[in-house]
Amino acid sequence: MEDLPLNDLDAFTAIARERSFRAAARKRGVSASSLSDSLRRLEEHVGVRLLNRTTRSVTPTEAGERLLQRLTPALSEISLALQQLDVFRDSPSGTLRLNVPIIATRLFLPDLASRFLKRYPRISLEIVGEDTFVDVLAAGYDAGIRYDERLDRDMIAVPIGPRRQRYVTAAAPDYLERRGIPGHPRDLLEHECIRHRFLSGAALPWEFERADETLVITPKGPIIANTIEMQVSAAVTGLGIIRTFEEVLMPAIERGELVPILDDWVTEFSGPFLYYASRKHMPPALRAFVDFVKGEPRKEG
Structure with a gap:
């Protein structure tokens, strides 16, 4: 051998x-x-x-x-040993593998990654965007991005991206003219709704909050898709009501293609986290990224 x-x-x-x-x-x-x-x-x-x-x-x-x-842990240790030689170089190098939700690749990660790579030109990023929740270490990733309800408790979590986000509901003006404006989330059961299905096959219900009240419904509609682009396009063409991240819908709202509804029932939640395993010897590329993220100004939305 x-x-x-x-x-x-x-x-x-x-x-x-x-x-x-x-x-x-x-x-x-x-x-x-x-x-x-x-x-x-x-x-x-x-x-x-x-x-x-x-x-x-x-x-x-x-x-x-x-x-x-x-082999997986053995090769990871060999790679880490070689990366530790970066301390003798002017700047860290190597490949940093991240597993992230697709929404992160649309909302904030491209800008953050661009600024990070300009600061550390010897590092390369390998970003896999998917909405299935894998074991990042077992799958060979250095770190992941997740929302707090999906964090493993034995991992280290560092805030990344916007610190507060909101789910809002909207529909095209012509849809609302034809079908009327819902005044309560329960009214959505009588409307056409555009839903999201994860690659795992799960299609989650819609959750609404107002003050101390929480309401969960399972709407129905003519289309269910696993891409945000398809969902927004369907809503803009008047196929039904959409509910998703406010940042995703805001461009269409500002253009007048969609109109916000159920403003009293906006769901607010904490933003995502960069998470990784506790290690005595962290790979230099990951250490550089963690320090870079920690130095970012915190945005509330």
């Missing part, structure tokens, strides 16, 4: 995580054929098949799954 290259082990880990040669190749910035060659060499060295490959899927064998579980 002494002549087994670490690159081949790293290639196997990438393919097994992504369940795809092409996806792993894109993330590594190499060709799929080079990853295939690495996997072939590795399987020849260990003498067992590590991945089952078909034209449609790539899945680890039992041996491959066991190797992946042992």
Whole structure:
């Protein structure tokens, strides 16, 4: 085993995580054929098949799954050891992998990431936006962004982005002319509503708050989508009533394409957090990002 290259082990880990040669190749910035060659060499060295490959899927064998579980922390430690050499350089370097909700990639993360990378040009960011709640460490990420109800209690959480956000309700003027203006959230049960479905398949009910009163309803409507763009477009064309982040709807409201309704029933909640595991030796790229976020002025909305 002494002549087994670490690159081949790293290639196997990438393919097994992504369940795809092409996806792993894109993330590594190499060709799929080079990853295939690495996997072939590795399987020849260990003498067992590590991945089952078909034209449609790539899945680890039992041996491959066991190797992946042992390799992931080991390769992370090797990567961290190399990154620690940054203390001898002028500025930190390396790749920082973040798992974030899609809304963060639209509302505040692009601007923050741009300013961070201008300050630390030797660091590269790999940002995966998804609304499924993965174990960031097990999936190979350095950190994640989550709202407080989704935070694991054994993780460190640092405020990032706006500190207070609001859910508002709106509809197109022509829809309100045709169907009338709801005066209470219960009235929405008689209206067409545009809902969001997460990739996990969950479609959450709508929650409303007024003073000390909380009301939860499950509206119905002609369209349910997992993208904000589709939902807003459907609302603007008059298909129904939408309820989502105020920042998302504000451009259409300012253009007069949507009209806010149920103003007394706006739901306010705390903003997102950057969260990561407590480590004695934090990767330099993550340390730089955490310090950068901590130095950001706190915006209330």
